[in-house]
Ligand SMILES: Nc1ncnc2c1ncn2[C@@H]1O[C@H](COP(=O)(O)OP(=O)(O)OP(=O)(O)O)[C@@H](O)[C@H]1O
């Protein structure tokens with residue numbers, strides 16, 4: 001697993017999300033400054049960097065969750081298919097359905113597995129029982145969770161193990177059939193087998209949807225990422241195809257980080 | 264050594280507080296029980312005539328009075344208080360919340376005679392002029408009590424709402440729910456037991472309030488037939504007559520206190536049950552699950 005080959009960079013060249021000169025601050029502390037990033041359609045864009053470098057803040061900006069924090073200020077431009085998100089060109093509810101998010105710690109709602117999965121689709125107007133059932137099954141299958149929970153969909157989601165909850169949250173985001181999936185360290189705290197299952201699921205999904213994957217695990221970024229962006233102290237230091245970033249980083253700070261000289 | 268001493272002292276204080284409560288209970292029961300026995304519990308509770316001088320003790324009108332006034336107070340106070348708590352806990356900017364929450368909690372400390380006074384001066388004349396009747400009435404008492412219980416309900420409800428993890432809200436928002444949908448479908452259900460406890464404690468407060476009620480309720484011992492009719496509550500009954508009562512009359516008032524005591528105790532236990540209740544497993548009705556299993560099996 002350690003020496004798995006890097007994936008090529010020539011997939012999906014159409015731009016899905018473009019971030020231009022993005023700054024995010026909470027109150028007086030600046031957590032992202034001058035970030036430029038282009039995320040290509042149907043690819044996995046991995047984001048790495050030490051703790052506190054602003055990776056989560058970036059993800060939360062891409063679905064505008066960041067602007068809901070009291071005292072948050074976001075400047076710059078973020079576009080989804082050319083539409084400016086910060087100017088409100090995509091209605092919020094629609095944006096959240098098109099850009100799904102999975103948080104760093106699994107956060108299922110205190111309801112049954114089934115209810116967690118149909119929460120989003122119901123809000124989006126899916127009413128028919130058969131349609132909901134079909135969505136539940138297909139999203140659970142995509143998240144590699146179907147076999148483990150298919151006989152107990154009415155059990156509380158809080159009764160699942162951590163790894164299962166995390167996959168449930170992935171399935172929950174997939175049930176909305178999003179175009180983009182934002183994942184924040186989906187494998188932190190998971191065992192290697194669950195991690196492998198999630199990575200397989202992501203690779204498969206990236207044939208249809210765009211994935212932005214924040215990870216603390218550089219090996220994981222190498223295994224599944226098409227491109228990798230390295231963040232440090234609120235700045236994007238380098239963004240390159242995975243094979244290039246790991247073999248020949250152009251910035252010395254990237255090299256320091258990869259060789260373990262900080263964090 | 265020092266710690267052990269402090270511990271001992273605290274224990275003693277705690278036990279003596281409990282002891283005093285136990286003594287009060289024993290005292291009330293000892294004083295009230297003979298009349299209950301003599302009149303018969305059924306006759307005491309459901310008898311319609313309260314003629315203490317002739318030795319007839321039926322508190323049914325007062326039980327009805329306390330009940331309708333409390334229900335009225337809840338009908339007025341609970342929706343307003345919950346709306347207020349939702350706005351303060353979920354929608355208002357933190358600065359406004361930090362200012363308003365302590366202010367509202369301060370309202371709980373205003374002496375009840377002040378509320379009663381406002382009722383007498385403003386509300387009672389208004390009711391007499393616009394709705395008829397003598398003025399002091401079920402309606403007046405309900406409105407005043409409804410206002411009085413709001414601070415209690417608001418305070419506890421805000422705490423319950425704020426105890427809902429932020430992750431539930433964010434999870435819901437990230438799935439495309441609006442702020443209001445998130446409140447309705449995620450936050451309120453998750454805070455339910457705390458909200459129920461808030462309402463029950465407000466109810467206890469309405470039931471136990473005496474001074475403000477005496478001032479605006481009219482206090483006649485009759486089962487009311489309209490919301491503009493005067494009523495007497497259990498607490499008012501005790502407070503109004505204890506000053507001059509003696510013999511069986513005084514004991515009948517203690518018996519009234521027993522009834523009140525039992526009701527309030529029951530409410531308080533309900534409140535703590537609601538608070539402590541473990542999160543219920545979410546489940547669909549049995550027939551739904553059976554159908555689900557069948558349809559899954561068929562595929
Ligand atoms: N709601 C908030 N209010 C104030 N500051 C915040 C908030 N959220 C994050 N920060 C700050 O922003 C900075 C970047 O945080 P962020 O969570 O984006 O880092 P990260 O790269 O995801 O770190 P990690 O790898 O530990 O998850 C941190 O210094 C953090 O303290």
Ligand SMILES: [Mg+2]
Nearest residue numbers: 055056104184
């Ligand atoms: Mg993070």
